[in-house]
Amino acid sequence: MAGLASAGYSLFLATLPLVTTPSGYFLSPLSIQYALALAANGAGPNSTTQTELLRVMSVKGAGSPLTEAQVNAALARASALLTSQCPGADGGSAAGSTNRSELILANSIWTAPGTQLRPGYTSQMQELFQATARVAANGAGDVNAWVSSVTHGIIDNLLQGEV
Secondary structure, three states: OHHHHHHHHHHHHHHHHHOOOOOOOOOOHHHHHHHHHHHHHHOOOOOHHHHHHHHHHOOOOOOOOOOHHHHHHHHHHHHHHHHHHOOOOOOOOOOOOOOOOOOOOOOEEEEOOOOOOOHHHHHHHHHHHOOEEEEOOOOHHHHHHHHHHHOOOOOOOOOOOOO
16 A cells, blocks of 8 residues: 555656646546556566556565556555545445545446457456446547546546547
8 A cells, every 4th residue: 555655646746747737637646556557457467568567556666566466455455445434435425424525436448449358357357446348439439428427427528539
């Protein structure tokens, strides 16, 4: 968990100078970690791609990069901790709570039409990260429609242009 927090803070510091307007800036280090984990799990075991993704996700100066299993376990713990601490995270509300906040952890894997994913990969990502596999037949439009649906319309235009 400390590694994920440290990596997220490093990402925040690295991107802050890129912000040119005081509003409209949103960064979710946890979402980026989930996206990198989905990609690392999909890369071949011990491949150059997986090794580099795991290195990027690890804390600088912490020695060896995290393993796929360590990343998966850390993200599972983060998800469990966040959903247990946020009243209403599961759609309900904590006893006596008047908090109307909601935590939405939504992960998905997108492919081009005709691309085949390994069934073992998609089932593992569903189990670990509740990630669904989808085809982006209409590019960014499909992704944006899904994002809008899972965020109840709060985020309706995550991607611009074609993907």
